[in-house]
Amino acid sequence: MLNISRIDDLVANSMNILEPTPVDADGNARQDVLQANDPVDIMLLPGLAFDKSGRRLGRGGGYYDTFLKNYRDLAETRNWTQPLLVVLSYSQQILDDGVIPVTSTDIPVDALVSPESVIPISSAAFDRMDL
Structure with a gap:
C-alpha cells in the first residue's frame, strides 16, 4: 500500500485498473503506509460484494484483512486515529x-459509496463523514 496525495498519482495497469506508481511525479519514492511517519485518514478498499453491515467479500486470500490488522496495530501503537475504511x-x-x-479475521468497512448513495455503517463514519 502506497501513499498518494492526488488523482494524478494513479496510472492504469495492464488490466486498466488505476494504481499508484512506485515513484511520484517529482521522482520521489512513494512511502509505504506501514512505514509512514503520518497517519492515513481514509482507505479505499476493493471487493466483489458488500452489505450494509460492513461485510466485504474479497477474493478469499485475506490479504486486505491482514494488511488492515497490521495498520490498525501500527496506528494504535502510535496513538493515531484509525483510518476510515470506505468501499466504492x-x-x-x-x-x-x-x-x-x-x-473472525474479517474487518468490516465503515462506509459504502455507490453512484446512488453514501451508506455510513460505523459510528466512525457517522462522526467523520460530512453527510
Missing part, C-alpha cells in the same frame, strides 16, 4: 445483510 461500489454489489460469509 456499484449498487448491484451491495447485497442483503447476512448473505456475505464472514470469519
